[in-house]
Amino acid sequence: MSDCDLGLDRSALCRCPDVSRTTAQTPLPRIGATHYSGGMRAITISSPGDPEVLQVTDEPTPDIAADEVLVRVHAAGVNRADLLQRRGFYDPPPGATTIPGLEISGTIVSLGADVTGWSVGDRVAALLSGGGYAEFVPVPAGQLLPVPDGFDLTEAAALPEVLSTVWSNIVGRGHVEAGEWLLVHGGGSGIGTAAIQIANHLGVKIVVTVGSERKAEFCRNLGADAVINYRDEDFVERVREICIHEDGTTGADVILDIIGAKYLERNIKALNTDGRLVIIGMQGGTKTEINLGWLMQPRKSVSATTLRARPKEQKIAIVAEVADRLWPGVINGDIRPIIHETVPLSEAARAHQMLEDGANIGKVLLIVDEEGDKG
Numbered sequence: 154m155s156d157c158d159l160g161l162d163r164s165a166l167c168r169c170p171d172v173s174r175t176t177a178q179t180p181l182p183r184i185g186a187t188h189y190s191g192g193m194r195a196i197t198i199s200s201p202g203d204p205e206v207l208q209v210t211d212e213p214t215p216d217i218a219a220d221e222v223l224v225r226v227h228a229a230g231v232n233r234a235d236l237l238q239r240r241g242f243y244d245p246p247p248g249a250t251t252i253p254g255l256e257i258s259g260t261i262v263s264l265g266a267d268v269t270g271w272s273v274g275d276r277v278a279a280l281l282s283g284g285g286y287a288e289f290v291p292v293p294a295g296q297l298l299p300v301p302d303g304f305d306l307t308e309a310a311a312l313p314e315v316l317s318t319v320w321s322n323i324v325g326r327g328h329v330e331a332g333e334w335l336l337v338h339g340g341g342s343g344i345g346t347a348a349i350q351i352a353n354h355l356g357v358k359i360v361v362t363v364g365s366e367r368k369a370e371f372c373r374n375l376g377a378d379a380v381i382n383y384r385d386e387d388f389v390e391r392v393r394e395i396c397i398h399e400d401g402t403t404g405a406d407v408i409l410d411i412i413g414a415k416y417l418e419r420n421i422k423a424l425n426t427d428g429r430l431v432i433i434g435m436q437g438g439t440k441t442e443i444n445l446g447w448l449m450q451p452r453k454s455v456s457a458t459t460l461r462a463r464p465k466e467q468k469i470a471i472v473a474e475v476a477d478r479l480w481p482g483v484i485n486g487d488i489r490p491i492i493h494e495t496v497p498l499s500e501a502a503r504a505h506q507m508l509e510d511g512a513n514i515g516k517v518l519l520i521v522d523e524e525g526d527k528g
């Protein structure tokens with residue numbers, strides 16, 4: 154069957170040579186029995202649909218630009234955004250590969266001409282705009298985080314996307330401060346489990362919502378100050394009981410929301426005066442109506458953003474802040490990668506199904522380099 158029969162746009166999948174990109178400058182290792190420096194295994198999406206549309210294909214090994222490094226991928230994080238992309242609801246930003254995968258860990262195998270401060274052989278984690286479900290991925294050097302000796306290279310793949318997302322939204326947009334109350338929906342998610350630890354690290358008080366006692370217990374043990382089961386309790390009422398301020402006011406100072414339209418009115422009601430609602434997911438729909446009066450008098454604000462669509466310069470700035478403010482907490486064990494399960498790259502469909510089913514607590518990782526960490 155040809156690529157055309159599959160409805161696959163090969164021109165979009167391949168990183169065709171262009172003047173700004175150079176071929177990898179260090180000879181690439183031979184990968185397994187059938188893969189050579191000219192090609193790599195990757196997961197591609199045959200057509201929008203269920204997890205089964207994820208297939209292992211041979212793709213050209215990507216070239217790198219002068220400000221990029223080529224990373225041999227060890228493990229890749231699976232994010233809910235990948236599920237949306239697979240279904241055809243979340244296109245990669247312009248210029249990004251259609252291979253899914255927003256974060257990886259691995260080893261640098263080649264450096265672009267302008268890259269300084271990194272060496273071939275360095276163990277790294279990286280935030281991507283795509284391309285992580287593959288044996289090799291080009292990464293702007295500013296989107297790399299160093300993985301020190303002794304830190305598990307597999308686990309490092311669980312961190313770049315969640316740390317960057319939580320940091321840039323609760324601090325960058327929500328301006329949360331030590332001593333304030335943060336409400337995070339989906340406490341058992343990859344995002345939620347990171348947010349609990351980041352809040353503790355920053356001295357922020359955190360309440361999370363979950364849909365099961367299994368996830369509630371996990372979040373309590375991880376360090377959530379309070380947990381609300383949204384299936385049994387009214388989260389607005391509970392937040393107003395839990396988040397009590399010295400001046401007698403009640404409500405969350407910042408909310409990190411992944412539900413969108415379905416929760417908008419209730420989120421606004423759960424905010425304290427001067428509260429900030431930051432929406433990063435739309436699992437509960439995109440359209441609803443609000444009364445602007447709910448925001449005006451109590452000076453509440455609502456914003457929404459997605460990390461993947463941000464320009465490279467913003468991603469680099471966010472990763473620099475994560476390296477400065479959160480990475481020391483990762484190294485000293487304050488902020489741990491929470492891994493639900495690791496799955497071979499060839500079983501990417503099964504990994505997606507776990508997130509579809511809501512079975513995971515924390516992250517599901519794809520093991521790309523099944524021969525292990527050779528860093």
Ligand SMILES: NC(=O)c1ccc[n+]([C@@H]2O[C@H](COP(=O)([O-])OP(=O)(O)OC[C@H]3O[C@@H](n4cnc5c(N)ncnc54)[C@H](OP(=O)(O)O)[C@@H]3O)[C@@H](O)[C@H]2O)c1
Nearest residue numbers: 232233318339342343344363364411433434458459460511
């Ligand atoms: N905008 C951005 O830049 C950005 C970046 C990363 C992630 N995100 C978004 O963040 C969310 C989490 O991502 P992830 O990769 O960590 O996904 P994930 O691990 O699959 O988690 C999804 C979570 O949604 C929770 N959930 C479902 N319905 C809920 C409800 N009514 N109330 C509260 N929680 C509910 C589930 O918890 P229960 O099983 O307990 O119901 C589950 O833990 C996704 O919506 C994703 O799109 C956005």
